Amino acid sequence: MIVKFIQYWDVLPEREEEFRKFVVKSYIPGINETGLLKIVESWHVASGEGPFNIMEGVADSVKSINNLLQLDEFKKLNHLLHFLVTNYKTKLLVPTGPVEGIVPEHINYRFNHHYNINYDKYDDYIEFIKNEHIPAMEVLGIKIIGGWDVAIGPGPNIVIEGSCSSVKQILAAIGSEKYQELTSKLLTMVSGFGSKILVATGLVS
Secondary structure: OEEEEEEEEEEEOOHHHHHHHHHHHHHHHHHHHOOOEEEEEEEEEEEEEOOOOEEEEEOOOHHHHHHHHHHHHHHHHHHHHHEEEEEEEEEEEEEEEOOOOOOOOOOOOEEEEEEOOOEEEEEHHHHHHHHHHHHHHOOOOEEEEEEEEEEOOOOOOEEEEEEEOOOHHHHHHOOOOHHHHHHHHHHHHHHHHEEEEEEEEOOOO
């Protein structure tokens, strides 16, 4: 089972170059070398609410994340990171049906949705996502690569990840009648709906 440890922040003004050097030379290698978490991508939020930098890490269990957070090396790296960023927060994501999370091997762009499922609409929501939303989004060129529950961290409590090869493809999907139809139906089952378009920063080789 894949779980995700997601870190969010904004880089402090005039510290961008120092931040980039630290993350590439120390932060990412230092975390990867623990063997408890692998940093798979660093994202800029091109559209959607901030914080506007996202570091995506994957682990094989919640226990691995817990062990990482207790390591002195991680505490040191995070202490140094906080001199370069603001608005720092984290989320622990665990899989939720009906999509098993994957990490694309190729360069991709993300179109993510987040929301809370209305308590009396859960069964309808699962049926809709599985039988209508996922197939229709793939026809629009957006492959759904993960459905996650926010186990620890600020809500909304559901994150649905979509992946595609270009921002142009995302914009075309958003502008389609089918996407508007899907979103209208989804909004009858959820609250706190939002979305983000993510573009890779190039910090992860």
